[in-house]
Amino acid sequence: MKLHFIINPSAGNGRGKKIWLQFEQQLTIPYEVHWTEYAGHTVEIAQQIAGQATEKNPACLIAIGGDGTIHEVVNGAALYENVYIGAISAGSGNDFKRGFATFENAKQIEQFFTFIDATSHDYGIAQFNGQSKFFVNNFGVGFDALVAITANESKLKNSLNRFKLGKLSYPYFVILALFTFKPFRLTVTQDGQQKVVDNVWFTTISNQPYFGGGMNLSPTSNTSDGELEVTVVSNLSKWKLLFLFGSVFFAKHTKLKEVNQFSCKDITLVLDERMAVHADGEKQLVNDKHTEIYLTTKRNGWKLAK
Structure with a gap:
């Protein structure tokens, strides 16, 4: 080897x-x-x-x-x-x-x-704009993507990294984005059923529980079960969203009625406007206002050396 x-x-x-x-x-x-x-x-x-x-x-x-x-x-x-x-x-x-x-x-x-000593794990696949992107942590659309992208591109994060405090930039940009981000309409198709959700703040497709530097967004995610966990957050005020991001470290957000979580093997998302999108925190280019994103998973698609 x-x-x-x-x-x-x-x-x-x-x-x-x-x-x-x-x-x-x-x-x-x-x-x-x-x-x-x-x-x-x-x-x-x-x-x-x-x-x-x-x-x-x-x-x-x-x-x-x-x-x-x-x-x-x-x-x-x-x-x-x-x-x-x-x-x-x-x-x-x-x-x-x-x-x-x-x-x-x-x-x-x-x-x-x-x-x-190796273990097999899933990876997610996102297909959009004629391309396929793999992800091992999560794939996000909307507010969480905007925060992740802004934090990654900021000088503040680089400055905090000097003191090993880079993850603190995420909460800062959460607050900043509250005043600029506008909720959007999302069309979700899963198991042949289509649903339109208004006033969506963000949708995250998870392969493992954590995102945003330790937030336990998807507590039930398992990296070897052949499924993705979907989190849709909609119809809540800016201040309740801020509360959500505080509670997500302890997985308390799952009790909020504005948080809808479910598991699936594949799902299609259609955006009604150009929106921030990330895969494992990395910015993805979405060119069209009405973008269709198909997501699925490859079960045990890669081997982890450990």
């Missing part, structure tokens, strides 16, 4: 590089290092490595970075067999780490190579 580290040096305001230097001193097995240089580069690297993996010579790709880095590795490698994907968290939100096992030290990585 070949071991590859794919490192985002800018993750966590430089934490990716710092963490790698620690692991580099501890590792005693052969490996290759790949540094990412631009958006989408991780996908290209992962795809190239995964495409060369064989049954006799599989590959293990370990991402060092935040949720966005892991997201790109999965998008590059998930369609290939004979590939294991692992992670060393070096971002700010690190929701992947809350839902999946990650490596904490070099000894754990070397133990994996000795025993090949």
Whole structure:
């Protein structure tokens, strides 16, 4: 098996590089290092490595970075067999780490190579604008996507990352977005039944429970059950929405009547206007005002090295 580290040096305001230097001193097995240089580069690297993996010579790709880095590795490698994907968290939100096992030290990585301890997990698939995007954490439309995208692109988050406080930027941008975001109309089709929901703040499709730097949005999500959990939040005031984001850390939001949650194997969302969209916190380009998004899941579609 070949071991590859794919490192985002800018993750966590430089934490990716710092963490790698620690692991580099501890590792005693052969490996290759790949540094990412631009958006989408991780996908290209992962795809190239995964495409060369064989049954006799599989590959293990370990991402060092935040949720966005892991997201790109999965998008590059998930369609290939004979590939294991692992992670060393070096971002700010690190929701992947809350839902999946990650490596904490070099000894754990070397133990994996000795025993090949891996588990199979689902990934979600979002199809829109003629493209397919995979996600392992969640896919969001509306308010939560706006907050995630704004936080990721902000200088404030980078400043807080210097003190390992990057996740605190999310609550700040929640409050800021309250005064600019306008609820929207959403058409939902599931099991052949179509429903129109007005005054929607956000809809999140979850593969694992956490988003937004530790918010337990989808407590019942299981990464290996072949299903997605849908959360639709609508028809509530700005101040109740703020209360919701406070209660979601403790999963108390599920008791609110304005929160509708259900499980499904696939679902179609139709937006009536151009809207912020994210996959694992990464901005997605939605070109049309009336965009149709089809979401489903690939059960046990990738192997997690742990």
